[in-house]
Structure formats: C-alpha cells, structure tokens
Amino acid sequence: MRVAYVSVATPLLRRSWSGIPWYSLKAIERRFSDVHVVDTPLLDRMVEKLAAVEHVSVAIRRNPLVSRLYRNSINAALEEIQPDVVVGVAAAHKLAFVDPKWPIVYASDALFGTVVNYYTKYRIYNRRTKARGEEVQRSLLSHTDRILLASEWAQQDAMRRYGLSEEVVGVAPMGANIDAVPEFTPAPQDGPLRLIFVGYAWERKGGPLVLDILRELDRRTGGNVELHIIGSRPKAALGLHNVVVHGMIDKNDPVSYQRFVDLYQQAHFLMMPSRQEAYGIVYCESAAFGRPAVATVTGGVPTIVKDGETGMTLALDATPADYATRILETWSDRTGYDAMCRAARQDFEERLNWDCWSARIAEAIDALLATR
Known part of the structure; x- marks a missing residue:
C-alpha cells in the first residue's frame, strides 16, 4: 500500500x-x-x-x-x-x-x-x-x-x-500530542485542590471564567486551591496569590517536558471552559495523564469529554458557582474522583x-x- x-x-x-x-x-x-x-x-x-x-x-x-x-x-x-x-x-x-x-x-x-x-x-x-x-x-x-x-x-x-x-x-x-505515553499516577491526596489551564488563546478558551471559578473555589475552600497556567501569560492572573503562570513550555526540550509532566501529575483537574472549540487536543492530553477535564458543551468537546464519566461539561452560560459546585462535589468523593481519573485514562488508551x-x-x- x-x-x-x-x-x-x-x-x-x-x-x-x-x-x-x-x-x-x-x-x-x-x-x-x-x-x-x-x-x-x-x-x-x-x-x-x-x-x-x-x-x-x-x-x-x-x-x-x-x-x-x-x-x-x-x-x-x-x-x-x-x-x-x-x-x-x-x-x-x-x-x-x-x-x-x-x-x-x-x-x-x-x-x-x-x-x-x-x-x-x-x-x-x-x-x-x-x-x-x-x-x-x-x-x-x-x-x-x-x-x-x-x-x-x-x-x-x-x-x-x-x-x-x-x-x-x-x-x-x-x-494526544505526546511522544511517550505517561505513566498513570493517582492524583495527590494531600495539598490543595490543583487546577491546570493549558492554552494560548486565553480569552477564547475561557480564561477569564477560570479566574472567576478560582475565586469561588478559593472562597469555599478557605484558600485551599491553586491554578497553574501553561501557554498563556494573562495580565489578570499575574500577582494572584494562588496562581502560578508558567507561560509557554517547550515540550521538545526534555527538562521543560518533564516540568509539563510533573504539573499534570500534580493536578486534579484540567480547567478549560472554552467559548468555541472545534475539537481540543488538550482534552486528549489530559485524559492521557488520567486527569478529568472541566469543559463546556460546545463544538466537538462532548466527543472527547464524557460528562460525569471522564470529566464534566457544563453549559456555556454556567456560572462560576455552578462550576465550583460540580468540581467540589467530584473532588470530595474520593472513590468517585479516582474512578473518573481511571476512566479518563482508559478513554485515552481505547479512543483518544x-x-x-x-x-x-x-x-x-x-x-x-x-x-x-
């Protein structure tokens, strides 16, 4: 052939x-x-x-x-x-x-x-x-x-x-655009609730909403939450006490790629509530690491993220409070959360x-x- x-x-x-x-x-x-x-x-x-x-x-x-x-x-x-x-x-x-x-x-x-x-x-x-x-x-x-x-x-x-x-x-x-399949590791049980945002188009991928969700989670958890931003350097996020802005990470550089892997393995959720997304390779990458994605019902996203199984997809008009409630309900149910992580990884292995x-x-x- x-x-x-x-x-x-x-x-x-x-x-x-x-x-x-x-x-x-x-x-x-x-x-x-x-x-x-x-x-x-x-x-x-x-x-x-x-x-x-x-x-x-x-x-x-x-x-x-x-x-x-x-x-x-x-x-x-x-x-x-x-x-x-x-x-x-x-x-x-x-x-x-x-x-x-x-x-x-x-x-x-x-x-x-x-x-x-x-x-x-x-x-x-x-x-x-x-x-x-x-x-x-x-x-x-x-x-x-x-x-x-x-x-x-x-x-x-x-x-x-x-x-x-x-x-x-x-x-x-x-x-997923990764050279080697990462080892599946359970999400950390200690420390704060860690969210990760991976994307360049900050506005289109829901970055401002992510910060509003972070503030709501910060209020509800007494500050026990972190956000790590990869791919963007939004001015609105600079200087916030519970936000780490990493900017662009070159996955072709072994040292930088290992940092990318570590950030995913230390995270609990990928947070990317895109306003428009025809597909979204980043959701596949999140599944490869066995981390549930928090996304929206738009474009091709529901093909990748199965609501309630491998992550959660909320309506485009969902409020920061709606997101915070879903995230905390899932995170507080450790058995259900671990099952969601494993389901995400299995979906990567079988489909994504x-x-x-x-x-x-x-x-x-x-x-x-x-x-x-």
Missing part, C-alpha cells in the same frame, strides 16, 4: 498546527510501510506571508486562486509517487483541485462551513470571502471518497450542510490516541479501495 500524505502545514516540524500534522504523520507511518510526504514549503511560506492580510476579510487559504497554485505542485508530486491513496489532513486548500483520479481519504477537525459559522473570529468574512471558501470546500468534497472528522458535532453539521451521507463522512477522534485515529484511516482506505 503506497500512501501519499498531505497536511495543512508541514508535518516535518512539531510546532505546525499545534503538532497535529507531525503526530498524525507518525501514526500513518506506523500503520503503513510505504508513506510519501507531499510537502510544499515554498508555497506554504508564500501563503503565510499573504495570510497577514486576513484581518481585512481575505481568507488566503480558502481562495480558489491559491488552491489552483497548490494543484500544479501536488499533481506533479502525485504523478511521481503514484500512490494507491492520498491521505489529506486539514489540507482542503491544497487538495481541492487536484486530479480527481487519485483516491482521497480526508481528515480534519471540521469542514469550512462548520468552522466559519462557528468561531467569532470569522465574523469579519464577507459574503464573497465565504463564497470563495465554500467553492474550495465543495470542490474537494466533489472528488473525495471518504471523510473523517474529529467529532460527532462536525460530522452531523457536515451531513446537514453539505448533504453528505454516513457512508462518506465518519468520526475519527484525534489523539493517534494510533486509534490511524486505524480509522486504515478502515476508510480499505472500504474505499474495495469499491474502486
């Missing part, structure tokens, strides 16, 4: 698109012995530079002219590789207009129409910009054989919005890892080639 792999950004660098191209490629390479990466660094750099104007309602990656530039480069590479199948990861703008003779299995967090009508940051797009994006998306769908999206939310919206059937679009949860994702890709390829 010869597989050509195309992703939204280069899969040769861990930092690309939150690490998803890197880890998905590694999973594909473990699954198939003959994998060829179709990388487009020159075009990618050009697009990155042009993307600086997206704030004026120009979606560079969803412009048909840009997609046609990718078409020529990728068609030439595929002709040389002669793959049995092309696996595309969130690379709609690269694969939209390639030669339809190539069988394609496409995986992403969600399709264009789903995302652009969900995230508030895309409200600046005018009708023309959205129409161009839809042209690119629908062109890809017209010659893509199987589509695997990361959540039921994305799948259901794709079926409704684009008229796709369940035979064409399925669900394949993405995995990249090898399970690549198994779904392999199933889609087998079904596709059996009908071609």
Whole structure:
C-alpha cells in the first residue's frame, strides 16, 4: 500500500498546527510501510506571508486562486509517487483541485462551513470571502471518497450542510500530542485542590471564567486551591496569590517536558471552559495523564469529554458557582474522583490516541479501495 500524505502545514516540524500534522504523520507511518510526504514549503511560506492580510476579510487559504497554485505542485508530486491513496489532513486548500483520479481519504477537525459559522473570529468574512471558501470546500468534497472528522458535532453539521451521507463522512477522534505515553499516577491526596489551564488563546478558551471559578473555589475552600497556567501569560492572573503562570513550555526540550509532566501529575483537574472549540487536543492530553477535564458543551468537546464519566461539561452560560459546585462535589468523593481519573485514562488508551485515529484511516482506505 503506497500512501501519499498531505497536511495543512508541514508535518516535518512539531510546532505546525499545534503538532497535529507531525503526530498524525507518525501514526500513518506506523500503520503503513510505504508513506510519501507531499510537502510544499515554498508555497506554504508564500501563503503565510499573504495570510497577514486576513484581518481585512481575505481568507488566503480558502481562495480558489491559491488552491489552483497548490494543484500544479501536488499533481506533479502525485504523478511521481503514484500512490494507491492520498491521505489529506486539514489540507482542503491544497487538495481541492487536484486530479480527481487519485483516491482521497480526508481528515480534519471540521469542514469550512462548520468552522466559519462557528468561531467569532470569522465574523469579519464577507459574503464573497465565504463564497470563495465554500467553492474550495465543495470542490474537494466533489472528488473525495471518504471523510473523517474529529467529532460527532462536525460530522452531523457536515451531513446537514453539505448533504453528505454516513457512508462518506465518519468520526475519527484525534489523539494526544505526546511522544511517550505517561505513566498513570493517582492524583495527590494531600495539598490543595490543583487546577491546570493549558492554552494560548486565553480569552477564547475561557480564561477569564477560570479566574472567576478560582475565586469561588478559593472562597469555599478557605484558600485551599491553586491554578497553574501553561501557554498563556494573562495580565489578570499575574500577582494572584494562588496562581502560578508558567507561560509557554517547550515540550521538545526534555527538562521543560518533564516540568509539563510533573504539573499534570500534580493536578486534579484540567480547567478549560472554552467559548468555541472545534475539537481540543488538550482534552486528549489530559485524559492521557488520567486527569478529568472541566469543559463546556460546545463544538466537538462532548466527543472527547464524557460528562460525569471522564470529566464534566457544563453549559456555556454556567456560572462560576455552578462550576465550583460540580468540581467540589467530584473532588470530595474520593472513590468517585479516582474512578473518573481511571476512566479518563482508559478513554485515552481505547479512543483518544493517534494510533486509534490511524486505524480509522486504515478502515476508510480499505472500504474505499474495495469499491474502486
């Protein structure tokens, strides 16, 4: 089986698109012995530079002219590789207009129409910009054989919005972006209630609400609570007595990565009540460490976090008091809390890892080639 792999950004660098191209490629390479990466660094750099104007309602990656530039480069590479199948990861703008003779299995967090009508940051797009994006998306769908999206939310919206059937679009949860599976360790029984926030987009991922929840927990526990913030340095959190701001942690550096592991293993809950989240790899990472996630019912999050089993998902309009009550009820029931930790870890082992994702890709390829 010869597989050509195309992703939204280069899969040769861990930092690309939150690490998803890197880890998905590694999973594909473990699954198939003959994998060829179709990388487009020159075009990618050009697009990155042009993307600086997206704030004026120009979606560079969803412009048909840009997609046609990718078409020529990728068609030439595929002709040389002669793959049995092309696996595309969130690379709609690269694969939209390639030669339809190539069988394609496409995986992403969600399709264009789903995302652009969900995230508030895309409200600046005018009708023309959205129409161009839809042209690119629908062109890809017209010659893509199987589509695997990361959540039921994305799948259901794709079926409704684009008229796709369940035979064409399925669900394949993405995995945790970690190199080695961490040892499962029970959460500490001594010390304060420790919360961990992991994310760069502080506002969108519910950071201000996290601080309000922390204040409520601080009041109810008599100060027996801590919050550790990774990935962000919000001004509102600096100087608070029970908050430690770690900023960015380079997981590629062994010393820094060990600090990341230690922070998770000392934590009791991941706290990330996102306002919008098409998926959320961080929830998978939390499950890998066996720590329940505290999240919201939005986007693809309920596919990852099972309310009352592996964590908790609250409504978008839930108050800090609502969160504090759920957290303290769970934390005070040590038997129930430990069971939730183990259920989270089991869910990672059985579902929320990249090898399970690549198994779904392999199933889609087998079904596709059996009908071609």
